[in-house]
Amino acid sequence: MAKGLFPLAWVKKSFYFQARIYFVRVKYLFLTWLTVLVGSWVLYVQYSAYTELCRGHQCKNAICDKYRRGIIDGSACSSLCDKDTFYMSRCLSTLPNNQVYTGSWGDHEGIVRCHLGEVTHYEMGEEPEPHREAPVFETPTKGTSVEKFREMVFHHVKSKLGDQANLGGLVSVILSVADGNKDGKVSLPEARSTWALLQIDEVLLGLLLQERGHTPRLLGYCGDLYMTERVPHGPLYGFSIPWPLVSWVPGGLRRTVDQWFAPSWPRKAKISMGLLELVEDVFHGTYGSFLICDLAAARFGYTDGHELRLTDTRAVVPESQFRRGMRALRCETDAECVYGADCRTSCNAAEKRCREEPVRPNLAKACGTLKDYLLHGAPSALREELERQLYACMALKGDAGQLNMEHSLLLNNLKALLWRQISHTKDS
Structure with a gap:
């Protein structure tokens, strides 16, 4: 069985x-x-997003068409459109109408930006309307003299920065940039390209700040397409978590990862000196006072020589423009009186309008950014004094009496403290 x-x-x-x-x-x-x-x-x-966001060929075609028709000209036009020695490579765009690429031009490595018009979406089967081109390159008009163009530039800059004593010098710098082929004259096509660039606030602010080495240099342009030098390290820590992972990484772990990749402390001190010098130069600078409305580490980078660069000038706003904007803003609470990411004023409850005076000056926000950056790994003999000065700096108020004196004292003390530590090192 x-x-x-x-x-x-x-x-x-x-x-x-x-x-x-x-x-x-x-x-x-x-x-x-x-x-x-x-x-x-x-x-x-991903491909759909890429094709929607990355339209460099459209940028180049549109710019080169206008160049060949004699509408625009600039220092990079011939290389971009005739010689093919100006290249756009990796796409960095986050907005369809603001094209950003890594690029190369001869021996230069840089970042290329090109502004396209608004992207129009059509449903399947829908006939697109005939393309109506925005009149970007119609100013100045034919027959405009160089002196008239100088006057136009002067009034435009004055409208942006207010009535400053040194605007004539800035206009001369702009006209020098406008002379793309360096023949001593500004042609009508060059003037049109320059005028289009001046409508982009980050270009104007970049020109203002680049003479002190705070922003990447403008290398060349054609129409409103332009290249700035590449900043090899960014943000301040030299490493950024890829954007798809940002929302998945806890804040504490992110700060730890930042410190892993940060430069050595003497190099961090040198980079920090650059940020303090930027704050000093925009407080009462050659062309007036400016506010930096986003002092997050992501807005900054540094060179191989550990020199700080402000990589996104969209965060910078002339103080006169800030005050006008706040004055026109109605409010019920302080939370409504915000300009950009973190330029704040208080609400005048009686008038229901925002006050003009910023609550926190640039220096206080810069010290808040530098606190974790500098205290981590600081020499033990320095740490206590450094921490005391940083917290005193962070407590600085925009509406405090004698702000200028306090600002200068705190800034100078902090710079002197850092300089004593790095002046004898090779990083200085």
Whole structure:
């Protein structure tokens, strides 16, 4: 009897084993199919996003068409459109109408920016309307003299910066940049390119700050396409978590990762000196006072020589413009009196309007950015005094009496403290 049962048990076991193998095959086939499906969908979404965001060929075609028609000209036009020695490579764009790429031009490595018009979306089967080109390059008009153009530039800069004593010098700098082929004259196509660039606030502010080395240099332009020098390290810590992972990484872990990749402390001190000098130069600078409305570490980078660069000048606003904006703003609470990321005033409850005076000056916000950056790894003999000065700096108020004196005293003390530590090192 036992002998008769053995083959049956073996058959059942064999059947069970085969069924299990079949189930495993089906399971893995399903998972493979699902992986291919999800992967294809992700690739499609990424490709769609890329083609929507990255339209460098459209930028180049539009600019070169106007150059060949004699509408615009500039220092990079011939290399971009005729010689093909001006290249746009990796796409960094985050907005479809603001194209950003890494690029190269001869021996220069840089960042290329090009402003396209608004992107229009059409439903399937919908006929697009005829393209109406924005009149970006219609000013100045034919027959405009160089002196008239100088006057136009002067009034434009004055409207942005207020009535400053040194605007004539700035206008001369701008006209020097406008002479793209360096023949001593500004042609009408060069003037049109320059005028288009001046409508982009970050270009104007970049020109203001680059003479002191605070921003990447403008290397060349054609129309409103322009290249600035590349800042090799950024943000302040020299490393940024890829954007798809940012929302998944806890803040504490992110700060730890930042410190792992940060430069050595003497180099951090040198970079910090650059930030303090930037704050000093924009407090009462050559062309007036400016507010930096986002002092996050992501706005800054540094060179191989550990010199600080402000990589996003959109965070900078002339104080006169800030005050006008606040004066026109109605409010119920202080929370409504915000300009940019963190330039704040208080609300005048009686008038229901925002006050003009910023609550925190640039220096207080800069010290808040530098606190974690500088205290981590600071020499033990310095740490206590450094911490005391940073916290005193962070407590500085914009509406405090004798702000100028306090500002200068705190800034000078902090710079002197850092300089004593690095003046004898090779990083100085």
